[in-house]
Amino acid sequence: MHVKHIRRTQKDAMNGKRRPSIVVAGLILSLMLVLSACSGTSSTVFNSGSDEVSSTSTRVPWDYRIVEGTVGDLIGGDMTVLPDNELLPNDNNYATGDKIWTLQFMDAELTTDANQRNDIRLSSWTTIKSFKDQKTAESDLTNLKVIVKTDVKLVGVYKTTYKQDTRHFAVVELPTGNRIKQPIDEKRYAAMEKQEKVDVVLEEVHDFADYDLAYAKFRGWAD
Numbered sequence: 001m002h003v004k005h006i007r008r009t010q011k012d013a014m015n016g017k018r019r020p021s022i023v024v025a026g027l028i029l030s031l032m033l034v035l036s037a038c039s040g041t042s043s044t045v046f047n048s049g050s051d052e053v054s055s056t057s058t059r060v061p062w063d064y065r066i067v068e069g070t071v072g073d074l075i076g077g078d079m080t081v082l083p084d085n086e087l088l089p090n091d092n093n094y095a096t097g098d099k100i101w102t103l104q105f106m107d108a109e110l111t112t113d114a115n116q117r118n119d120i121r122l123s124s125w126t127t128i129k130s131f132k133d134q135k136t137a138e139s140d141l142t143n144l145k146v147i148v149k150t151d152v153k154l155v156g157v158y159k160t161t162y163k164q165d166t167r168h169f170a171v172v173e174l175p176t177g178n179r180i181k182q183p184i185d186e187k188r189y190a191a192m193e194k195q196e197k198v199d200v201v202l203e204e205v206h207d208f209a210d211y212d213l214a215y216a217k218f219r220g221w222a223d
Helices: 013-052 134-144 186-192
Strands: 056-075 078-082 086-089 099-112 118-122 126-131 145-162 165-173 179-184 197-206 214-221
Touching: 056 134, 056 197, 056 214, 086 126, 099 134, 126 134, 134 145, 134 197, 145 186, 165 186, 165 197, 179 186
Parallel strands: none
Antiparallel strands: 056 078, 056 099, 078 086, 099 118, 099 126, 145 165, 145 197, 165 179, 197 214
């Protein structure tokens, strides 16, 4: 496979007789100190190297969805929501049997290594809010998941060939700093070879508790 990659006083007689023992002891002590220093240096160098290639992790908002449910038991100021029997605050004074819609949230732990490779761990769905009707629920959803068109940095393009099968890829850097690889056709590859920025469609997923915290997902090319 051919790959095109993208473009560190003297002593008395008695003391004189004891001198060899003192010299030997001194040599042993010096050797121990040297070995200790070397050991310490090796450990320090290893740790330093490890820090340079260590990965970084951050938690980001990942997705939302609207789910239809039914009010179950009323427990004080709370209620259960069927079918999953989740416990939620009964903020809208629902009655047992009422049809409601809930907003569910998922976040992700994003780990990026020194080579900008991403590993994503998704959380389970968490119900955060209830609505009396689906239209209101979806209105909230559109404010939390926003589609935008913008230009982003093109890190580069490359192609791979294996058994006469050639595939083309583009690597772009999103506004949130994460880099993604996307397959492209040969025509787009040729058009992008000398570009520094490209137009894309992104979905910005905002955190419901801190709207300024958002994560951008690639949704396609704008042209």
